[in-house]
Amino acid sequence: MRYSFLCFLTAFCLIPDVSAQKTAFKNEFVTPYEGSGKKRTATYNQCVEWYQSVQKQFPKICRLDSIGLSDGGSPIYVFRINSSVSSAKVKVLINNNIHPGEPEGTDASMLLVRELLMDKGNEAILDKIDLQIICQYNVDGSQTQSCCTRANQNGPENQGFRGNARNLDLNRDFIKADSRNARAFTQYFTAQKFDFFIDNHTSNGADYQYTLTYFHTRPEKLLPQLRPLLHNVETYLKPELEKAGWPTAPYVETMKTVPDSGIHAFWETGRYATGFAALHHCIGYTVETHMLKPFPKRVESTLDFMRVFLRGVAKEHGTAIAVREYLKRAQTRRLQGRQVEYIAHEMDISRWDNIVFKGFEFGYKTSAVTGQKRLYYDTTKPWSRNIRYYRYFKPKDSVVMPRFYILPWAWGEVWERLKMNRIEMKQVGQDTSMELRVSFINGYETAKTPYEGHYLHYNVKTTDTIVPVKIKKGDWFIPVTQANYQFLAATLEPRAPDSYFAWNFFDAVLQQKEGFSDYVWDDKAAEILASDPVLKKRFLKKKAADKAFAADAWAQWMFVYRNSSYYEPTHNRYPVYRAD
Numbered sequence: 001m002r003y004s005f006l007c008f009l010t011a012f013c014l015i016p017d018v019s020a021q022k023t024a025f026k027n028e029f030v031t032p033y034e035g036s037g038k039k040r041t042a043t044y045n046q047c048v049e050w051y052q053s054v055q056k057q058f059p060k061i062c063r064l065d066s067i068g069l070s071d072g073g074s075p076i077y078v079f080r081i082n083s084s085v086s087s088a089k090v091k092v093l094i095n096n097n098i099h100p101g102e103p104e105g106t107d108a109s110m111l112l113v114r115e116l117l118m119d120k121g122n123e124a125i126l127d128k129i130d131l132q133i134i135c136q137y138n139v140d141g142s143q144t145q146s147c148c149t150r151a152n153q154n155g156p157e158n159q160g161f162r163g164n165a166r167n168l169d170l171n172r173d174f175i176k177a178d179s180r181n182a183r184a185f186t187q188y189f190t191a192q193k194f195d196f197f198i199d200n201h202t203s204n205g206a207d208y209q210y211t212l213t214y215f216h217t218r219p220e221k222l223l224p225q226l227r228p229l230l231h232n233v234e235t236y237l238k239p240e241l242e243k244a245g246w247p248t249a250p251y252v253e254t255m256k257t258v259p260d261s262g263i264h265a266f267w268e269t270g271r272y273a274t275g276f277a278a279l280h281h282c283i284g285y286t287v288e289t290h291m292l293k294p295f296p297k298r299v300e301s302t303l304d305f306m307r308v309f310l311r312g313v314a315k316e317h318g319t320a321i322a323v324r325e326y327l328k329r330a331q332t333r334r335l336q337g338r339q340v341e342y343i344a345h346e347m348d349i350s351r352w353d354n355i356v357f358k359g360f361e362f363g364y365k366t367s368a369v370t371g372q373k374r375l376y377y378d379t380t381k382p383w384s385r386n387i388r389y390y391r392y393f394k395p396k397d398s399v400v401m402p403r404f405y406i407l408p409w410a411w412g413e414v415w416e417r418l419k420m421n422r423i424e425m426k427q428v429g430q431d432t433s434m435e436l437r438v439s440f441i442n443g444y445e446t447a448k449t450p451y452e453g454h455y456l457h458y459n460v461k462t463t464d465t466i467v468p469v470k471i472k473k474g475d476w477f478i479p480v481t482q483a484n485y486q487f488l489a490a491t492l493e494p495r496a497p498d499s500y501f502a503w504n505f506f507d508a509v510l511q512q513k514e515g516f517s518d519y520v521w522d523d524k525a526a527e528i529l530a531s532d533p534v535l536k537k538r539f540l541k542k543k544a545a546d547k548a549f550a551a552d553a554w555a556q557w558m559f560v561y562r563n564s565s566y567y568e569p570t571h572n573r574y575p576v577y578r579a580d
Contacts, residue, residue: 025118029054033107033156038296041103041156042110044074044142047135050110051079058117061126064135068184072140072165076184081116082130083123089130090313090320091194093282094306095273097136098171098199100160101150104289105200106142108302109133115307125310128317132192137181140165152204155295171199172452174276175269175491176503177417190422193327194282195320196233196313199273200302203288206252206259207377209358211293212241212301215251215266216285220345220393221278221486225326229319230283236312244304249357250389251288257375259359262388264347270490270498279487280421281327285309330482331424335401338580341489343496344397351392358384399493401485402578405478406436406471407492411575414500415476418491423484425476436469436577439494441501441510457502460495462574469577492576501574512571518557525560535563 031050032042042050048064055064061083066075082089096105113133116122136142144161153159164170164179173182203213216234219227241248255262268275274284287305289298313320361381364373407415409427418425443461447454480488494501516524529536539559543550549559561567 022118026114029114031107031110031114033110033299036157038299039155039157041158041160042106043145043158044136044139047106047110047142048077051077051113051135054113054117055079062117067134067188069180070139070164070184071168071180072143074139074143076137076139076181077135078132078188079113079135080130080132081113081126083126088321090128090196090317091130091192092132092196092198092310092313093189093192093194094131094133094198094200095137096134096200097138097142097160098273099162099169099201100136100138100141100144101153101162102200102202103142103156103160104202104295104298104302105198105287106136107299108200108306109135111299111303112306125314128314129310131310132194134185137185138162138164138170139181150202150291153202153291154293166453169452171273172271174273175271175498176452176454176500176505177420178453183420186420189277189282190280190420193280193324194277195324196309197274197277197282197284198306198309199284199286201286201288202291202298203252204291206254206257207292207360207379208249208252208259208290209360209382210247210249211290211297212246212248212305213251213288213290214248214285214305215268215274215288217274217278217283218265218267218393220342221275222283223281223327223486225323226281226283229316229323232316232319233283233309233312236315237308240308240312241305244308246301246304247358249355250391251286255388255390258362259357259387260362262352262390263357264390265393267345267347267393275498279490281483327483331484333482334403335480335482335485339401339485340398341401341485341493342395342398343489343493344395345393346396347390348392348394349390352388352390354386355389356384357387358382359387397495399489399495400580401480401489402437402580404480404579405488405492406434406469406577406579407476407478408575409472409474409476411505414505414576417500418476418478421487423478423487424481425478428471428473428475428477430473432471433468434471434577434579435466436579437464438467438469438577439464439574441494441572441574454504457504458497460499460501462494494574494576506575509570509573509575512568514566514568516557516561516566518554521557521561524566525557525564528560528564535560538563 032046051064055062061081063080064077067078068076070076094109096109097103141161141164145158149159149161162169164181168179170181173179177183177186219230251266252259253264253266255264270276270279274286277284287302289301360377360379362377365376367374439462442463444457445459447456490496490498491500493499529539549555
C-alpha cells in the first residue's frame with residue numbers, strides 16, 4: 001500500500017472492533033459544525049485549524065497550502081488528498097464559500113474528508129482521484145459574519161457576507177480578475193489543469209420541494225471530446241442521488257415568477273465559476289441547496305452530492321485521462337481552416353423538454369407591510385407535475401478565428417491576464433508592419449450603474465477591415481491553437497459578452513483625442529470638399545436626406561473632419577489585431 005492512515009486505523013486487521021476505532025476517529029475530528037449541534041458553520045480560523053490537525057495526522061497524503069492572499073490579506077487555503085504522485089489520476093477541485101453566506105460546502109467538505117480518510121473502502125476512490133478543496137475562497141466575506149446577512153435563508157446562526165474586502169462578488173470576477181482572490185485562483189487553477197470542478201452554493205428565488213438542485217457546464221461550451229465524459233457522469237449522478245434520498249431538479253430559473261411557468265437552464269459566461277472552468281476544458285458543476293430548507297439538510301445533501309459525484313468520476317477514470325492526453329496534444333496544434341467560433345448564445349424558446357417537477361401551490365395575499373398583494377407558496381399543498389424545461393440554446397453571434405492575434409505591449413492589464421491564464425505568447429523581436437484584420441467599434445451600450453466595479457458594455461457592434469498595422473518590438477504574438485481558441489474568442493473578441501473590451505479594459509480607444517476649432521476648420525473643410533468630389537457628393541446627399549444633419553453645423557463639420565486625413569485613425573479602433 002502506498003500510504004498509511006492514523007496509527008489506530010492502520011491496525012484495523014489487528015483490532016477486532018473496527019466500529020469502535022471509527023467512532024474514536026470521528027470523535028477526534030469532530031467538525032465545528034457538529035460541535036455546534038449543527039446550528040453554526042465553521043469560521044475561517046476553525047476551518048484552517050481543523051484541516052491543519054488532519055494534515056498533521058496524515059502527512060503522507062494530505063497537504064494544506066496557501067495559494068495566495070485575499071484582498072484583505074489573509075491566506076486562501078487548499079486542502080489536498082493525494083495518495084500518490086501518479087499523474088494518471090482524475091483531478092477534482094471543490095470550491096467553498098465563494099459566497100460565504102452560503103456555507104454548506106465548507107461543513108460538508110470537512111465531513112467528506114473525514115469520511116474518505118476514515119473508511120478503508122474509499123481507497124478505490126483515492127487511488128483514482130486527486131482531490132483538492134478550497135476551504136473558504138472568499139476569506140474576507142467568511143471573516144465578516146453576523147446573524148443576518150441572508151435575509152431569505154433558514155440558518156445557520158452565523159452567516160458570512162457575499163462581498164470580499166473590496167466588496168466584489170467573486171463569482172463575477174473570474175474573467176476580469178480584479179481581486180487578488182481571482183488572480184490567486186486563476187494561477188492555481190490553470191497550473192493544476194483540473195478535470196472536474198464543484199462550486200457549492202445556496203439558492204435564492206422560488207420555493208419548491210427539493211433540498212438539492214444543481215447545474216453543470218453547458219455542453220455547447222465544451223470541446224466535443226469532453227461532452228461524452230459530461231454525459232456519462234450526469235447519467236450516473238441523478239439516479240444515485242435519488243437512491244441517497246435526494247430527488248433533484250435542474251437549478252430553478254423560472255421563466256416568469258413561479259416554477260409553474262417553466263424553468264430554464266442557466267447560461268454561464270466566463271465571469272462565473274463554471275463558465276470560467278469550461279474555458280479551460282474543465283467540467284464544472286454548481287450545487288444549489290434550497291435556502292428555506294433546514295441548514296443540516298442542506299449540509300447533508302451537499303455531502304451526498306460530493307460522495308456520489310466522486311464515485312461517478314472514479315468510474316470514468318479511463319475516459320477522463322484519455323481526454324487529458326488529447327488536451328495535451330491540442331496545446332500546440334493550430335486550427336485547421338477558417339474555424340467559426342460562437343461567442344454568444346440565446347435561449348431557443350421554440351424547444352423544451354417536459355420534466356417532472358415537485359413544487360408547491362402558490363397564491364397572492366395582502367401584505368401586512370404594503371397593503372398590496374404579494375406572492376406566497378402554500379407548503380401544505382405540494383404538487384408533482386410536468387413543467388417545461390428550456391435547456392436548448394442557439395448561436396446568436398460568431399467570429400472566424402484567426403491564425404494568431406497581435407496584442408500591443410501597451411495594454412498591460414490585458415496581457416497580464418492572458419499570461420495568468422497560461423496563454424502561450426511570444427514577444428515580437430523587431431519593429432515591423434503587417435496587413436492585419438482590424439475591428440472598429442461601431443456601437444455599444446453601457447450599463448448605467450456600476451456592476452462589480454465596471455460599467456459593462458453590451459450589444460457591441462463592429463466592422464472589420466484589413467489595414468497596415470505597425471507592430472513594435474515587444475508586442476505580443478498569440479498563436480491560436482485547438483486548446484486555447486475558446487478562451488481567446490471569449491476574451492479578445494470585443495462582441496463576446498465577457499470580453500476584456502466589455503469589461504472596459506480598452507475604453508481609452510473610445511475617446512477621440514484630437515479635434516478642431518470651428519472658426520479655423522470651416523475654411524479647411526470647404527477646401528477639402530472642393531478637392532474631393534466623391535466626398536462632397538456624399539456630404540450633399542446626407543444633407544439633403546437628413547434634416548437634423550442639415551440643421552446641425554457641428555455635425556456637418558465633424559462629417560468632413562472624420563472623412564479627412566486629420567481624423568485620428570485609432571479612434572474606435574480596437575487594438576487587438578488578427579492575422580488570418
